[in-house]
Amino acid sequence: MIPKITQERPNVAPKYWCGTCGHALPPPNGPETCPNPVPWKFCSICGEPIEYDKAEPVRWVEQNCERCGRPLIRKSPADMAPPDFIASPDYVGTSLCRNCMEEHCVQTNCLQCEIGHWPNCPYTYIKRLGLEKHADGAANNE
Incomplete structure (x- = not known):
């Protein structure tokens, strides 16, 4: 079985998953807590x-925000x-x-969103923070 590798961002450790049953696996060199x-x-x-030797690592590329152009992922300095x-x-x-994701989440009905796929959206915390900011801003304007 060739494990699947996921990685939340380029500068964090990858996670390994069983290619057959989907169960979480330890890294190839064993658990970090083990002496x-x-x-x-x-x-x-x-x-x-x-x-493990046949697993495909996550391939990262430079990426900018689709809306504002802010750099999201950059190549490391040499x-x-x-x-x-x-x-x-x-x-x-x-x-x-x-910022653009917060704006999107506040303006979008979660059931119609194509980014987070409700009900298992990983960005609900961003929507909650955006709504709290919006509510605080409205309260301060009154």
């Missing part, structure tokens, strides 16, 4: 042998060690920056 990590050889749920790409604090996991 002498030993690579896992089998999925603890379905028992499939794990082929003198920095890997990772090759770094994400700005405005990167929230989509092609919109945090």
